Amino acid sequence: MILVTGATGHVGRPLVDQLLAAGRRVRALSRDPAGARLPAGVEVAAVADLPLGGITSAFLVMAAFPGGVAEPIARMRAAGVRRVVALSSYSVLDEDPENAIGVRHREMERLVERAGVEWTFLRPAGGFAATALEWAEGIRTDGLARSPFPDARTAPVHERDIAAVAARALLTDDLVGVAPLFSGPESLSYADRARIIGEVIGEPVRIAELTPEQARQEWLRAGIPPHAVRARLGMFAKLVGRPHEISPIDQFLGRPGLDFAQWVADHTSTFRRVSS
Template identity: 80%
Template structure:
């Protein structure tokens, strides 16, 4: 039995599909099992319950445990879980103590290594393509994409690529003890992202560049934690006008990474204008 935490999230949901396609028994955790909307063959349970009977491997995301992962990891070890594949971040390579994303994921990795289980830590680089969904409502209503740092470049990763790497780590021994680092296949500015959304949906999108203060207020209002807001601003400032280093996912999947245009095509309805 494989346990998937955050099973209705951006990565967890396609991972569930990957595991089912491989013929695996899956237990999916959700904060609200009644609304999880997962395939009938998936056993759905509440994250708060963390049922571990019969579980041999776990896909772990920190977002599933806002109070910290130390206690859940201890329970997994005590229950006899053999392998933990934890979604980490390439930010662990940044030793700046102000980079709270890196600090949090370094601690997560340490806790799992100390637990003495088999482990793999996928480290996506270049940002999640799914962050573009923050623009969805404003694009649907006004055709606008509001963000600071128009020329900041990233290499956005499709969540299906992350899920595929996690699936390989869960289903084979190929990545045990590894920290696979991979980005999306192309370096794009935030202005490029807006343009591509418009091209794929057939509804042009105008990019509106925010000042730092405007972005800070909007992100805080959207519920992004203050430390994450400040980390974003610092990170974006470093990326302006600099092509993002590409780290191909092909060594882990045997195929090229999915492009941002492919991601938009998969999520096009989120951006299309609402018609009466």
Template identity: 80%
Template sequence: MILITGATGHVGRPLVNELLEAGRQVRALTRDPARADLPAGVEVAATADLPLSGVTSVFFVTAAFPQGTAEPIARMKAAGVRRIVALSSYSVLDDDPKNMIGVKHRDLERQIEEAGVEWTFLRPAGGFAATALEWAGQIRAEGVARAPFGDARTAPVHERDIAAVAARALLTDDLVGAAPLFSGPESLSYADRARIIGEVTGEPVRFAELTQDEARQEWFRAGVPPHAVEARLRMFARLVGRPHEISPVDPFLGRPALSFAQWVADHTNTFRKVTS
């Protein structure tokens, strides 16, 4: 049995599908099982219950455990879990103590290593393409995408690529003890992302650059935690005008990474403008 934490999240949903297609038994954890809307054949349970009977491998995301990760990891080890595949972050490579994303994920990796289980740490680089969903409301209503540092460049990763690497780590021994780092296939600015959304949807999107204070308020309203907001601002300030390094996913998947344009095509209806 494979346990998926954060099963209704951006990575969890496609990962559940990957594992079902591979014929594996899946137990999916979510805060509200009644609203999970996962495929037939998936055993759905509440994250708070953390049912571990029969579980041999776990896909672990920190967002599923806002009260801390040490206790659930200890429970997994005690229950006989043999392998944990964790969604970490390439921010672990930044030793700045102010980078709370890096600090949090270094702690996660350490806790899993100390548990003495087999492990794989996924380190997506370049940001999640899904962060563009924060623009959805303003694009639908106004045809505008707002963000700070319009020329800050990242290499956004499609969640399906993250899920595919996670599936390989769960289904094979190829990535045991590895920390695969991979990015999206192209270096894009925020302004580029807005343009691509408009091109793919056929409804032009105007990019509007925010000040840092304006961005804080936008992201707070979108539910981004304060420590993540400050980490983002520091990161994007450093990336202005600099091409983002591309870390290919090909060595892990045997194919190129999915583009941001493909990601938009997969989420087109999310950005369609409101019509009367």
């Protein structure tokens, strides 16, 4: 049986679907099992319980464990889990000690390696396409996307592609001991993202530039941890006007990555304007 932590998240949900389609048994962890709304046939359990009986492989998401991943990893090792596929970040390649995202993910990778299990570390680069969901309310109400540094360029990755690499790592031996680094297929500014959303939904979307302080306050109110807010603002500033390097996902999936327009098409109802 495969354990999926973060099972109701952007990557966890499509991963659960892909594992079920492959005929595998899945135990999904959720902070709210009763409200998880996962497919029939999935065994749903509480994160706090972390039931590991019968689990041979696990998909590990740091965000699923606000208290840290050291104890969950130790429990996985003690329970005989043989393989851990961890959702990491390309920020681990940044040695800046002020980059809290990189520091935290490097520590997670070290803990998994020290556990002596088979491992794969997924390192998406270019950001998740799903971060555009932060714009949903503003676009629905007044066609406005609010962002600091609108000229910062990234290569957003569709969550279904991340899930597909995770599924390959869990279902085959192809990626054991590998840290796949991959981005989305195109370098886009945040202004480009707003334009593409408008083109796909058929309604104009304007971008409003926030000051770094305005962005910091908005993200904190949205529940983003302070360390992540600092890291995001630093990253945005560094990416202004610079094409983002493309790290093709083809080598891991055997097909091109899904572009941002496809991601928007998959989430069209989220952005459609509220009728007045």
